[in-house]
Amino acid sequence: MTEAVCENSEVTVLLVDDNPQNLKVLYETLKDKGYRLLIANEGEKALDLAHRHQPEVILLDIMMPEMDGYEVCQRLKADPQTADCAVVFLSALDDLQAKVKGFNLGGADYISKPFQSQEVIARVKTHARVIRLERELQARNRELQGDQARILNSISEGIYGLDENGIIEFANPAAGEIAGVPVDELIGRNFFDTHFATASDNPDGLPVQMTCRQGQAEGQRDIRMLRMDGSGFPAEYRATPKLDNDELHGAVVVFRDITAELESERELQEARELVQEQRDQLAHTSRLTTMGEMAAGFAHEVNQPLTAITNYARVAKRMMGKESPDLSLLQETLDKIEAQSHRASEIIRRIRRFMKKPATGKEVLSVPALLEDTRQFAEVDMRNNEGGIEVTFDEDLPEVVADPIQVQQVALNLIRNALEATRSADSSVPVEVSARLAGNSCVRVEVRDHGVGLPEEAEEKLFHPFYTTKDEGMGIGLATCRSLIQAQGGEIGFERPEDGGARFFFTLPVAGAEGEPCKASDSAAESKSES
Numbered sequence: 001m002t003e004a005v006c007e008n009s010e011v012t013v014l015l016v017d018d019n020p021q022n023l024k025v026l027y028e029t030l031k032d033k034g035y036r037l038l039i040a041n042e043g044e045k046a047l048d049l050a051h052r053h054q055p056e057v058i059l060l061d062i063m064m065p066e067m068d069g070y071e072v073c074q075r076l077k078a079d080p081q082t083a084d085c086a087v088v089f090l091s092a093l094d095d096l097q098a099k100v101k102g103f104n105l106g107g108a109d110y111i112s113k114p115f116q117s118q119e120v121i122a123r124v125k126t127h128a129r130v131i132r133l134e135r136e137l138q139a140r141n142r143e144l145q146g147d148q149a150r151i152l153n154s155i156s157e158g159i160y161g162l163d164e165n166g167i168i169e170f171a172n173p174a175a176g177e178i179a180g181v182p183v184d185e186l187i188g189r190n191f192f193d194t195h196f197a198t199a200s201d202n203p204d205g206l207p208v209q210m211t212c213r214q215g216q217a218e219g220q221r222d223i224r225m226l227r228m229d230g231s232g233f234p235a236e237y238r239a240t241p242k243l244d245n246d247e248l249h250g251a252v253v254v255f256r257d258i259t260a261e262l263e264s265e266r267e268l269q270e271a272r273e274l275v276q277e278q279r280d281q282l283a284h285t286s287r288l289t290t291m292g293e294m295a296a297g298f299a300h301e302v303n304q305p306l307t308a309i310t311n312y313a314r315v316a317k318r319m320m321g322k323e324s325p326d327l328s329l330l331q332e333t334l335d336k337i338e339a340q341s342h343r344a345s346e347i348i349r350r351i352r353r354f355m356k357k358p359a360t361g362k363e364v365l366s367v368p369a370l371l372e373d374t375r376q377f378a379e380v381d382m383r384n385n386e387g388g389i390e391v392t393f394d395e396d397l398p399e400v401v402a403d404p405i406q407v408q409q410v411a412l413n414l415i416r417n418a419l420e421a422t423r424s425a426d427s428s429v430p431v432e433v434s435a436r437l438a439g440n441s442c443v444r445v446e447v448r449d450h451g452v453g454l455p456e457e458a459e460e461k462l463f464h465p466f467y468t469t470k471d472e473g474m475g476i477g478l479a480t481c482r483s484l485i486q487a488q489g490g491e492i493g494f495e496r497p498e499d500g501g502a503r504f505f506f507t508l509p510v511a512g513a514e515g516e517p518c519k520a521s522d523s524a525a526e527s528k529s530e531s
């Protein structure tokens with residue numbers, strides 16, 4: 001008689017007794033209760049069955065020839081395969097010492113012979129349940145540990161578990177890779193000695209020290225850590241305290257080598273600077289082009305004061321040829337000469353300022369003053385275009401932060417486009433330039449004309465470089481405007497007014513609100529903006 005009944009049952013119970021009569025009674029008691037029952041009539045057999053089947057419960061007789069129940073129990077507990085099963089001793093020995101000995105050897109329970117079947121059934125049921133749950137719990141724990149190990153192994157950041165003195169108790173494979181040695185060689189080492197130069201190189205204390213000693217979470221980027229071979233690398237780390245019931249047990253450190261990251265950040269920065277440089281260069285070229293186109297207008301504009309100066313100088317000379325020259329009239333004429341030369345030099349100053357490279361950089365500026373200056377500038381062009389420019393603005397308009405030359409370049413481009421569109425439409429309605437507050441953080445500038453109106457395909461193409469509908473146009477005006485306004489943190493766009501013509505707008509951040517989004521929030525329904 002050795003084994004097997006109820007093959008499908010989940011819980012296995014091993015019955016061990018040298019007396020066949022006892023075995024029979026036990027078997028009869030437990031059969032049909034849903035257990036898989038195994039039977040052994042001596043110790044060796046019991047151990048063999050237990051090792052092969054790992055029963056949840058073993059009902060074990062103490063008094064057996066050859067090997068007694070105590071020894072069986074001892075050996076069961078020594079075998080990892082069977083160590084967790086619940087051993088319930090069965091014996092006629094009902095003295096306390098026998099029981100204590102059984103429990104000391106790892107027994108879970110004790111049933112005195114002659115036993116009551118109800119008692120056997122109840123105890124087997126309880127122990128089977130406990131062992132079942134324990135095994136499930138262990139299986140789940142193993143699963144979790146497996147998951148945890150897989151996660152820790154697959155993480156590219158190095159992870160250390162440190163005790164409160166900084167001794168490495170745990171390291172994942174990535175930590176070994178970063179340090180340049182197998183994980184085993186890291187365990188037991190001092191984290192601070194391993195990864196940092198002497199404390200004197202770190203007068204503010206070594207990184208992670210505060211976490212280990214005082215339980216304060218900390219982290220830093222771009223600190224220098226050492227590999228085991230003494231070479232250094234830039235690192236980022238985060239240290240969190242290991243707490244158990246508020247008691248500090250060291251720290252967990254997550255760290256990584258950021259050499260490649262810093263390198264790509266540097267490359268990105270360089271690329272950004274290059275783009276910025278090219279953008280500035282393009283804007284400058286575009287300013288030079290505009291000046292070239294306006295050259296005739298400027299020549300005319302400068303010529304006027306020069307002619308006036310020549311005339312006043314002639315008058316002055318004639319006055320001085322007289323016997324008693326009227327000195328006060330002479331003074332007045334010289335004042336006029338001075339005023340005219342100021343007028344000429346003002347035009348030249350404006351041109352020189354506009355052509356400057358690079359642009360001056362952002363500053364706090366008044367939009368109305370800038371628009372007024374731009375109007376005078378554009379009026380030189382107006383002589384070729386015949387039209388007018390009217391500037392209006394809200395009282396108490398706040399100042400903005402922007403590059404004055406670049407904003408002037410944008411305004412001038414838009415005004416020149418508007419003047420050109422007005423001329424093409426043979427219209428004499430002036431171009432309206434206005435500025436007002438939009439929301440709390442933006443000043444919105446609009447340039448409105450009553451010219452030919454925007455071309456059909458404007459939505460897709462208007463701001464594309466080299467898109468032009470003009471014979472003499474280059475198509476870089478609006479493309480430049482867009483990149484300049486983006487650089488100021490603003491938005492640029494256009495609308496098609498219902499009564500014809502075109503309206504272009506751009507926004508600039510109010511001083512003190514530079515970081516806030518500068519959206520042209522109150523633009524009309526049919527508008528397209530670029531930001």
Ligand SMILES: Nc1ncnc2c1ncn2[C@@H]1O[C@H](COP(=O)(O)OP(=O)(O)OP(=O)(O)O)[C@@H](O)[C@H]1O
Pocket residue numbers: 413417418421449451452453454455462467468469470472473474475476477478479501502
């Ligand atoms: N106010 C406007 N009214 C009608 N069409 C306009 C207006 N402003 C721009 N456009 C259209 O947008 C196109 C592109 O303008 P953009 O200023 O970029 O180039 P351009 O004026 O043609 O040449 P340039 O490079 O000399 O400025 C113009 O050719 C024109 O078709």
Ligand SMILES: [Mg+2]
Pocket residue numbers: 413416417477478
């Ligand atoms: Mg243009």
